Amino acid sequence: xxxxxxxxxxxxxxxxxxxxxxxxxxxxxxxxxxxxxxxxxxxxxxxxxxxxxxxxxxxxxxxxxxxxxxxxxxxxxxxxxxxxxxxxxxxxxxxxxxxxxxxxxxxxxxxxxxxxxx
Numbered sequence: 001x002x003x004x005x006x007x008x009x010x011x012x013x014x015x016x017x018x019x020x021x022x023x024x025x026x027x028x029x030x031x032x033x034x035x036x037x038x039x040x041x042x043x044x045x046x047x048x049x050x051x052x053x054x055x056x057x058x059x060x061x062x063x064x065x066x067x068x069x070x071x072x073x074x075x076x077x078x079x080x081x082x083x084x085x086x087x088x089x090x091x092x093x094x095x096x097x098x099x100x101x102x103x104x105x106x107x108x109x110x111x112x113x114x115x116x117x118x
Contacts, residue, residue, distance in 0.1 A: 004047045014047040019069035031060045034070045041076030063088040066095035
């Protein structure tokens with residue numbers, strides 16, 4: 001695992017293969033922004049411990065949107081950390097809870113995944 005890189009005061013970029021993960025805060029109170037893909041939970045936890053210390057627990061998990069590469073390890077993280085609130089847009093709830101398939105891509109934006117949805 002690459003050590004998290006502090007990109008602004010109190011904001012660390014965690015370089016994982018598929019999508020970005022950020023750790024935001026201080027050792028007293030911090031959050032995880034996005035959860036990468038299924039199987040990335042251990043790498044995210046290791047990154048968090050390298051920044052905030054062993055046994056550090058996030059105040060929340062924030063999911064920017066319901067694509068597999070942004071919420072994949074959410075279940076792993078919640079199973080490990082326990083009672084941690086998750087914040088996401090209410091329109092993403094069916095996708096995050098498994099009641100519907102993965103949210104469709106936005107064809108108005110660029111990038112590989114947007115092109116793949118076209």
